[in-house]
């Protein structure tokens with residue numbers, strides 16, 4: 001099968017490439033080869049290469065910086081997926097797009113979990129632009145998968161790497177303890193994408209994080225325990241740790257829809273163990 005992967009130098013893309021490379025012909029592009037905001041270039045490229053699948057790993061992911069550059073972020077996260085959807089539709093390709101828990105306002109009681117069809121209401125520029133991207137995909141093609149993920153880490157700058165670095169400095173680390181979600185290993189999301197292709201699950205929108213829930217504080221406790229880091233962790237509130245873009249308190253996504261398709265979703269603890277085996281021994 002011919003698969004086009006956009007944003008191919010990004011963190012998730014690296015895992016996706018590893019997962020789908022066997023037996024498939026991959027066309028890898030980053031912004032220099034194919035800028036997804038350029039509608040004409042996207043159409044021309046897709047019509048020429050004729051991939052059967054397009055996996056869009058390109059995005060504007062600097063959540064705080066996005067608050068100051070709405071237009072740029074929206075071009076990449078909103079218009080870009082729309083361009084890919086139009087091109088995919090034109091040649092009959094299937095579009096796989098990645099979205100985020102930030103499409104929700106996060107105000108749902110933490111005893112509850114967001115379903116795919118729950119009311120969206122992003123409160124950040126990043127979240128608004130990612131919601132725009134979902135709409136662009138849904139309005140421009142029928143043959144799509146949107147995988148909403150959260151708290152992603154893998155081969156790139158991420159929270160685990162930051163904590164491991166801070167943990168070495170022997171100073172107490174303050175970590176937010178009132179935001180709830182599921183850390184998600186890029187390798188496991190890549191596997192979800194791979195299985196979705198292989199099993200040809202029904203098109204649509206799927207919540208796609210690792211299983212189980214924790215807080216950033218709980219996540220850090222587990223990182224330090226597994227990596228034998230002896231460092232004090234101080235739990236703080238979101239109000240004590242203000243960022244330019246407000247983080248959702250509840251990022252807990254229900255995965256029943258994906259599980260019903262027989263897709264494998266490991267727990268976040270199992271995923272973290274596997275990640276650290278790679279990260280600490282490389």
Ligand SMILES: NC(=O)c1ccc[n+]([C@@H]2O[C@H](COP(=O)([O-])OP(=O)(O)OC[C@H]3O[C@@H](n4cnc5c(N)ncnc54)[C@H](OP(=O)(O)O)[C@@H]3O)[C@@H](O)[C@H]2O)c1
Nearest residue numbers: 007009010011012031035036058059061098100149150152
């Ligand atoms: N990271 C998370 O915690 C998280 C959480 C939820 C959802 N997601 C979603 O998961 C997906 C993958 O995220 P990631 O962390 O792997 O992102 P990433 O590492 O930031 O990679 C994004 C890639 O897209 C490229 N790109 C930017 N603008 C482009 C354009 N106009 N045309 C083509 N490529 C462009 C970037 O290139 P440059 O680096 O050269 O700009 C980069 O290689 C994204 O859709 C993101 O919104 C991520």
